[in-house]
Amino acid sequence: MANNEESRGLKSLLDWFANRRKSGSTNLERQEREIADGLWHKCSNCGVLTYTKDLRANQMVCVECGHHNRVDSDERIRQLIDANSWRPIDEHLRPTDPLQFRDRKAYSDRLREMQDKLNLVDAVKTGLGQIDGFPVALGVMDFRFMGGSMGSVVGEKLTRLIEEATQRRYPVVIVCTSGGARMQEGMLSLMQMAKISAALQRHREERLLYIPVLTNPTTGGVTASFAMLGDIILAEPKATIGFAGRRVIEQTLREKLPDDFQSAEDLLKHGFVDEIVPRTVLKKTLAQLIALHQPSAPTTTHNMVVWETRSLSSTVAE
Ligand SMILES: [Zn+2]
Numbered sequence: 001m002a003n004n005e006e007s008r009g010l011k012s013l014l015d016w017f018a019n020r021r022k023s024g025s026t027n028l029e030r031q032e033r034e035i036a037d038g039l040w041h042k043c044s045n046c047g048v049l050t051y052t053k054d055l056r057a058n059q060m061v062c063v064e065c066g067h068h069n070r071v072d073s074d075e076r077i078r079q080l081i082d083a084n085s086w087r088p089i090d091e092h093l094r095p096t097d098p099l100q101f102r103d104r105k106a107y108s109d110r111l112r113e114m115q116d117k118l119n120l121v122d123a124v125k126t127g128l129g130q131i132d133g134f135p136v137a138l139g140v141m142d143f144r145f146m147g148g149s150m151g152s153v154v155g156e157k158l159t160r161l162i163e164e165a166t167q168r169r170y171p172v173v174i175v176c177t178s179g180g181a182r183m184q185e186g187m188l189s190l191m192q193m194a195k196i197s198a199a200l201q202r203h204r205e206e207r208l209l210y211i212p213v214l215t216n217p218t219t220g221g222v223t224a225s226f227a228m229l230g231d232i233i234l235a236e237p238k239a240t241i242g243f244a245g246r247r248v249i250e251q252t253l254r255e256k257l258p259d260d261f262q263s264a265e266d267l268l269k270h271g272f273v274d275e276i277v278p279r280t281v282l283k284k285t286l287a288q289l290i291a292l293h294q295p296s297a298p299t300t301t302h303n304m305v306v307w308e309t310r311s312l313s314s315t316v317a318e
Helices: 002-037 052-057 073-080 107-118 152-168 183-205 246-253 264-269 279-292
Strands: 040-042 049-051 124-131 134-141 172-178 210-218
Touching: 002 040, 040 052, 049 052, 073 124, 073 134, 073 172, 073 279, 107 183, 124 152, 124 279, 134 152, 134 279, 152 172, 152 183, 183 210, 210 279
Parallel strands: 134 172, 172 210
Antiparallel strands: 040 049, 124 134
8 A cells, every 4th residue: 555655755746847847948949939939038138038029119228238139231220210210321232252251151142142132232331310309310330241240332332321421421330340340351341441531521511410230239340430530439338349359359469458449448548539438328429429519509419319418527536
């Protein structure tokens, strides 16, 4: 009798474990499936699961830890530009393969694959639109397309955007994110740095405003050209901004670099960045800066609500 009860007890315990394992794995599977379906998003910084809809409503900034998740060019345009005011330009420009470049794969195949998969022509979208009613020329880089690398199309589209803005007397805003020059286009890719910089200089000579917004990551030839040529340079919190990679510099200097090296915060401290602006107030900040730069704008800055007045005492050691 006792044996019977014992074996029944053991059996129910084993059943319980088996059920638990089964339901555990289905829960996990369901969770993974829902993440894969895009219903939920797992924060890469704090690991908290958020409804993608809620995350999107908060501009892809984690509600728990403030981590700025990467956004694609379409989403960024939606976040910044007033509804129904976006007019893309030069959508017909397509990359070619002038060097017949091949690494593990032919460059032309790589381009075609990216274009089919992402429904993008190259790594930047440019156009004219309005930010809180102010007309702007906006360029938005897309990291998904070959790491936001700058080839001839990125260079040409940005140059034409800046030239259009100069003609119309519009401010230029470029949201940067890039791994640098596109090695598959060799020197043609490096030439874009000079071409865009020259167009920006002509824009500047007309006393027009240019604001680059540096997002994670902004590196290489983009940092070495238009990302650092702004009248006011904004960055998103914790964005990695640099020229050469951390590892390359460490190996060259044979020195350990500080933890916050090449972070937006470190660049702000050293004067390379003018302000770090959380994405949730980016549109408002851009609108204020553009408003202040209008010919009829008041000279005082009393209406600047976003920019904190930094207390002088905080910059002085006690
Ligand atoms: Zn988080």
